Amino acid sequence: MADYYHSVTLDAEKCKGCTNCIKRCPTEAIRVRDGRAWIFEERCIDCGECIRVCPNHAKLAVTDSLDLVKAYPKSVIIPAPAFMGQFPTPDPGVVLSALRLIGFDEVYEVALAADAVSMAMRRYLKEHSSPRPLISSACPAVVRLIQVRFPALLDHLIKLESPMEMAAKIAKDTLGPEHGVFFVSPCPAKVTAIKQPVGRDKSAVDGAFSMSAIYAECLRQMEHAARAPLIPKASGYGMGWGRSGGETTIMGRDSLAVDGIHQCIKVFEEVERDKLAGLDFIEAQACVTGCVGGCLAVENPFVARVRVRNLAAERGAHGEEATPGLEQRLKSDYFTYLSEVKARPVLRLDDDISRAIDKLRQLEAVEDQLPGLDCGACGAPSCRALAEDIVRGYADEMDCVLKLRERVHGMAEEIVDLARHLPRSMGMKSHTQQSEDDDGEAG
Amino acid sequence: MNDARPNNDSRIVLEFRIKGMDFTTAGEAATGIKRTMTQLGMPADMIRRVASATYEAEINVVIHAHRGCLVAKIGPERIEICVEDEGPGIPDIDLAMQDGYSTAPTHVREMGFGAGMGLTNIKRCVDQMHLDSVVDKGTTLRLLFFSKGRE
Numbered sequence: 001m002a003d004y005y006h007s008v009t010l011d012a013e014k015c016k017g018c019t020n021c022i023k024r025c026p027t028e029a030i031r032v033r034d035g036r037a038w039i040f041e042e043r044c045i046d047c048g049e050c051i052r053v054c055p056n057h058a059k060l061a062v063t064d065s066l067d068l069v070k071a072y073p074k075s076v077i078i079p080a081p082a083f084m085g086q087f088p089t090p091d092p093g094v095v096l097s098a099l100r101l102i103g104f105d106e107v108y109e110v111a112l113a114a115d116a117v118s119m120a121m122r123r124y125l126k127e128h129s130s131p132r133p134l135i136s137s138a139c140p141a142v143v144r145l146i147q148v149r150f151p152a153l154l155d156h157l158i159k160l161e162s163p164m165e166m167a168a169k170i171a172k173d174t175l176g177p178e179h180g181v182f183f184v185s186p187c188p189a190k191v192t193a194i195k196q197p198v199g200r201d202k203s204a205v206d207g208a209f210s211m212s213a214i215y216a217e218c219l220r221q222m223e224h225a226a227r228a229p230l231i232p233k234a235s236g237y238g239m240g241w242g243r244s245g246g247e248t249t250i251m252g253r254d255s256l257a258v259d260g261i262h263q264c265i266k267v268f269e270e271v272e273r274d275k276l277a278g279l280d281f282i283e284a285q286a287c288v289t290g291c292v293g294g295c296l297a298v299e300n301p302f303v304a305r306v307r308v309r310n311l312a313a314e315r316g317a318h319g320e321e322a323t324p325g326l327e328q329r330l331k332s333d334y335f336t337y338l339s340e341v342k343a344r345p346v347l348r349l350d351d352d353i354s355r356a357i358d359k360l361r362q363l364e365a366v367e368d369q370l371p372g373l374d375c376g377a378c379g380a381p382s383c384r385a386l387a388e389d390i391v392r393g394y395a396d397e398m399d400c401v402l403k404l405r406e407r408v409h410g411m412a413e414e415i416v417d418l419a420r421h422l423p424r425s426m427g428m429k430s431h432t433q434q435s436e437d438d439d440g441e442a443g
Numbered sequence: 444m445n446d447a448r449p450n451n452d453s454r455i456v457l458e459f460r461i462k463g464m465d466f467t468t469a470g471e472a473a474t475g476i477k478r479t480m481t482q483l484g485m486p487a488d489m490i491r492r493v494a495s496a497t498y499e500a501e502i503n504v505v506i507h508a509h510r511g512c513l514v515a516k517i518g519p520e521r522i523e524i525c526v527e528d529e530g531p532g533i534p535d536i537d538l539a540m541q542d543g544y545s546t547a548p549t550h551v552r553e554m555g556f557g558a559g560m561g562l563t564n565i566k567r568c569v570d571q572m573h574l575d576s577v578v579d580k581g582t583t584l585r586l587l588f589f590s591k592g593r594e
Contacts, residue, residue, distance in 0.1 A: 149481070152491035272491055273473055273498040274564065348484030353519040353590075356483040360455055363482075388482075 005196040007188035014058035019376030021050035032379035045144035061188035064207040072180025081242030082291035085304030093229035101221040111234030113167035133279035140193035141286035151343035168204035186294025199337030235318035244290035247283035255281035473498040496568040
């Protein structure tokens with residue numbers, strides 16, 4: 001269990017043990033036990049669905065404290081493109097300036113790195129013969145979803161680093177390695193991608209702050225920032241990454257954008273059946289509306305999406321020539337993953353297929369005996385999930401409230417039977433009497 | 444429409460019923476079989492081959508037949524899938540196996556189905572395939588997949 005880091009965690013004090021989160025989790029990673037939720041660490045993909053749905057705000061995304069900046073001689077803040085959608089100001093330069101005024105030496109736009117990654121992705125599409133459609137690896141929750149639920153699609157993933165990772169790398173390469181690099185994150189998945197990256201051993205990002213916390217800090221600096229705005233360098237392409245549909249704008253006609261983790265699952269099922277082989281590219285984002293819909297964002301996701309779209313349109317598209325050093329970086333595999341992305345087969349019942357078959361047959365037999373209401377009162381998201389837990393040894397049939405009621409009912413009947421039964425010492429008379437009484441009742 | 448039956452050999456048996464022209468439930472067999480295979484920890488490439496072929500076979504029943512039944516027998520080394528339908532049958536199986544040959548009605552083609560690649564795509568995914576058909580009665584399609592070693 002210690003093998004996994006997760007940004008998504010539980011505030012046990014606030015959790016009331018309701019069933020909202022267990023029902024919503026795309027990998028069935030949550031169970032309610034002892035009046036509170038528990039997360040199966042190996043299954044959680046940090047998508048943040050449970051954070052969004054929890055009525056008690058008991059699920060939270062752990063981010064770093066701003067104090068972390070003090071541990072570095074110099075600091076760079078790198079805002080996600082979605083951050084620009086949080087403010088009504090039409091000038092992203094003001095926001096960049098406000099970010100620096102919070103107390104950073106430099107600001108580097110993730111959107112600028114997204115410009116470079118966009119061009120690298122276009123090249124990747126041209127040069128790689130890996131199976132189509134290619135799937136963007138920019139959303140870390142989606143990458144983890146594929147590892148857990150769609151291992152057959154790992155070959156489709158574009159093995160290029162995300163704009164966030166590239167922004168940190170470029171910032172360190174150009175400004176100096178003594179710089180601590182800090183990301184303004186819209187979601188817990190990105191935080192996990194920094195603490196426990198896929199595709200590399202260590203992230204170039206040194207810390208992640210919650211977008212909502214940084215938003216509050218920025219508001220205090222806005223007036224000052226408006227007098228001395230910075231000049232944004234990213235093009236509309238890079239800025240567009242903050243919302244769903246941003247990547248497909250770059251990747252051309254034969255590309256599809258899907259947002260919302262449950263919709264992503266449906267599209268991946270189509271890919272798995274080879275129904276979408278005519279497509280070149282899929283942009284898949286775990287949050288509805290894309291990164292602006294992240295659970296650490298402040299603004300209404302749909303409002304923010306329009307802002308990002310308009311900002312991107314105003315900035316316009318840039319070509320490869322607008323990204324300095326691109327050619328050299330492409331040649332040196334600057335953007336590519338350093339290590340393999342492996343499947344996380346945590347859903348399988350046993351390491352051995354024959355034993356797994358036995359367990360699955362037990363599971364089906366147990367499921368047959370359950371009421372099929374999927375009420376969640378047992379703490380598992382569905383009757384089938386409870387059956388699975390029983391077979392795995394995590395739960396008991398009596399966790400089902402209806403099974404329990406059935407058993408209590410049976411016991412109550414037995415008690416009534418016993419109460420009617422008179423000891424032999426009290427004579428045959430009473431036995432006869434009783435049967436006469438029974439006849440009387442029946443008549 | 445999924446019904447798992449206990450059986451004596453060490454296989455999982457899944458049964459699905461398929462209705463002609465019911466496009467909304469088409470794919471349930473493929474999804475159900477995939478879920479089972481994932482829980483059994485079967486190799487990813489095999490999951491993929493079985494899911495693709497099953498979906499194509501389901502769609503064939505939906506487009507061409509009145510109704511059908513799909514039975515999957517899943518064992519550690521091999522998976523057998525049998526799709527039986529009641530429908531018009533296939534008069535010329537060799538012709539039906541050719542790429543791009545389709546008898547799907549126009550309104551089905553307009554929905555993006557019935558491009559005449561169904562059987563070809565199935566063939567590409569399976570290790571063995573057998574097609575039997577009686578005109579005006581129905582068609583039986585048997586598919587066999589072997590596990591090519593664990594990952």
